[in-house]
Amino acid sequence: MTSSPRLVHIVDEVPELEGVENLALVVALEGFLDAGNAGALAARHLVRSGAFSSDGGGVVVATFDVDQLHDYRARRPPMTFARDHYEGYEAPRLVVRMLRDAGGTPYLLLHGPEPDIRWEAFCRGVREVVERFDVTLVVSMGSVPMAVPHTRPIAITHHANNPDLLTGTSPWRGELRVPSSAQALLEVRLGEWDHDAQGFVAHVPHYLAQLDYPRASVSLLEQVELAARITVDLSELRESADEREEEIGRYLSANDEVQDVVTALEQQYDTFARAEEEGSSLLAEDEPLPTGEEIGRQFEQFLAGLEGPEDNGGGS
Known part of the structure; x- marks a missing residue:
């Protein structure tokens, strides 16, 4: 009888982490809980920010066996078909x-991508990482x-498995x-295993x-900085956010x-905010609005047009 392969492979020795106190683990999984790709963009920015150290984009200290977690x-x-052959397979x-x-x-x-299956096993794998380091x-x-x-400002929902972490x-x-x-x-299971976990969810239009x-990625990382007690240079991400806001503004001015x-x-937002300030439970009156998918498709068509020959680099 053969044993099942390990779900997570952890590096035996990481000298840089020896003696480190108050070590934080930031989690950003792509998939369901990632509207506007806010978490994925934030994670990519953090990896690029690894250039502040000699290890560049960071050192991989643990790897999950994606074949056990991913529904292909x-x-x-994605992969590339180049004229007469396949190449460039981007494995998750x-x-x-x-x-x-x-x-x-x-x-x-x-x-990386949120696991499609074996969530409980994934949580146990993360527990191994948490306790190992x-x-x-x-x-x-x-x-x-x-x-x-x-x-309007990006609203953030804060949650935690320990009420003392809520700010x-x-x-x-x-x-x-x-x-x-x-x-x-993962947050629920870590709480059952006596490991503190908290999180932030940005409300994306x-x-x-x-x-x-x-812009949502910036708001998330600002919260992560405070919670994890780290400092991240957000200037590049803020520039990207400003460019996207300008693109949206141009689209609205023409539509x-x-x-x-x-x-x-x-x-609706302002009416609800006033009601909250006044202690009222009244919500804004309903308005006949198109669905988010309908408006989103129009925005996608607009931003796709910015990638044409006349685009000056402000595309999607």
Whole structure:
């Protein structure tokens, strides 16, 4: 009888982590809980920020066996067909990297596609990593589509398996039944194993949920900086966010119908905010709005047009 292959392979020795106190593990899984690719963009920025140290994009200290976790038919990895042959297969990778922040402080980053199957085994694998490297805090990033305008501040939902980690009052009242995710289950299981975990979920305008939305990534990383006690240079990401906002502004100026929708969302947002300040439970009046998918498709067509011959580099 052959034994099943190990789900996670952890590096035996990482001298850079010896004696490190208050080590944080940042988690950003691509897939369900990643509207606007906010978490994925944030993770890529953190990897690029590894250039502050001599190890460049960071050192991989743990690797998950993706073949045991990934549904290839549901999420087919891209590859290139070059004239008469296949090449350039982009295999999915789920890894833990050791990175350093702007001040040289080491931390870990778990990033890659969210597991499609074997969530419980995945959580046990993360537990192995946490206990192997004496991680003191796990911080996750996520984003969800919401009926909010892009012209208002990014709202963040903060959650944790330890109430002492919560820094503010939740905007939600009562209980919500939501679809689960591997990332959410991980927080629950870590709490059962007496490991602290907290996370932040950015509210992304639903009409931009299918596009890269770096403004949400900036908001998430600002929260991660505070929670994990690391410092990240966000200037490059903020520039990308400003460029995307300019693209959206140009699109709205040429499309009155969509601008009307955004204006209606602004009215709803402001009415709700006033009600919250006044202690009222009244919500904004409903407006007949197109679906986020309908508006998102129009934005995608607009941004795709920026990649044409006349584009000056501000495309998607």
